């Protein structure tokens with residue numbers, strides 16, 4: 001019997017999200033009632049599920065669903081499965097989703113779910129059992145008009161397939177009526193290109209930044225922290241655009257090559273061995289050195305709060321593309337801004353995933369099918385126009401990209417509150 005408990009301590013990610021929201025509220029001069037509506041989560045669910053595993057063990061797993069805000073549409077956001085995920089972390093991430101969906105211009109609110117368990121300790125059958133328990137446990141909090149989950153750290157396409165099946169099976173139907181979950185396998189109504197969307201979107205924002213900053217992509221040396229779904233695809237996309245990916249790390253190690261790693265070979269190596277360490281095309285380096293690599297672009301694409309006031313001074317990149325959610329703490333952000341580092345904020349940089357989730361949602365709702373070309377084209381167009389909106393505002397108002405992105409996102413949610421009206 002094993003017990004998983006979410007820590008209840010206030011998460012740094014929540015503190016970062018609140019800080020960014022309150023700063024935006026101040027810049028926009030919002031009144032305190034509106035600030036209250038923007039910063040307080042609409043609903044926070046905390047419950048436990050008790051999956052029984054084939055070997056007779058029963059797990060007792062804490063799970064969370066947070067709807068932060070649904071003024072602009074149903075709450076949208078992924079399911080994070082880590083041993084340390086807490087209700088506060090999920091709340092902070094849900095708040096980020098509110099701004100991300102608003103900024104990228106899709107009619108969704110912000111939500112997130114958490115499953116307090118280490119996915120690396122589960123075999124495929126055990127993980128499927130846990131995903132089905134989770135789905136049944138929070139069933140009434142999931143729906144096309146309520147909260148629509150997707151993959152996040154520790155969950156993937158296959159897990160979304162089990163959620164979809166669990167819901168349609170319980171209703172005795174082959175399909176669900178509407179889109180209950182995105183990021184599903186394509187054979188179950190998922191959309192082509194969703195898995196790569198976040199990483200491709202990250203690369204699109206780096207390309208847009210290079211245009212504005214007069215830098216050639218072929219001159220860029222890129223370091224990527226995290227080699228999962230976001231980091232590996234972003235690295236691949238940057239290499240395809242001609243950049244040199246000089247350093248990559250994952251949870252277990254790092255690899256470095258001054259002349260550029262062969263990313264396609266590295267992806268294949270990771271598929272076979274499970275990690276980047278020992279890759280023959282690079283030299284092994286300690287995992288944490290990768291953040292401080294001598295490079296032009298740093299893509300943190302793993303956990304939150306990895307750049308703090310402790311290591312911000314040692315970051316050498318000129319551009320930081322936030323593939324992860326909240327990778328910089330506010331003091332680190334301040335230090336890097338003062339040094340003139342160009343930061344592409346998370347709610348812009350990694351919004352490609354949720355944008356393509358919206359395409360999946362519309363495809364399923366309309367019982368339509370989109371081609372890979374159409375998905376790619378719409379993703380790149382949206383990343384580019386949103387980047388331009390944020391960049392233009394930042395230039396006009398003499399503010400950072402993060403401030404400009406937050407101000408656009410928060411203003412739209414405020415417009416939504418006003419358009420709905422203040423009466424019940």
Ligand code: GLU
Pocket residue numbers: 076077078079100148149150151152153182183325350351353354355357
């Ligand atoms: N988990 C991803 C994110 O943080 C995707 C969310 C979604 O597609 O709903 O943006």
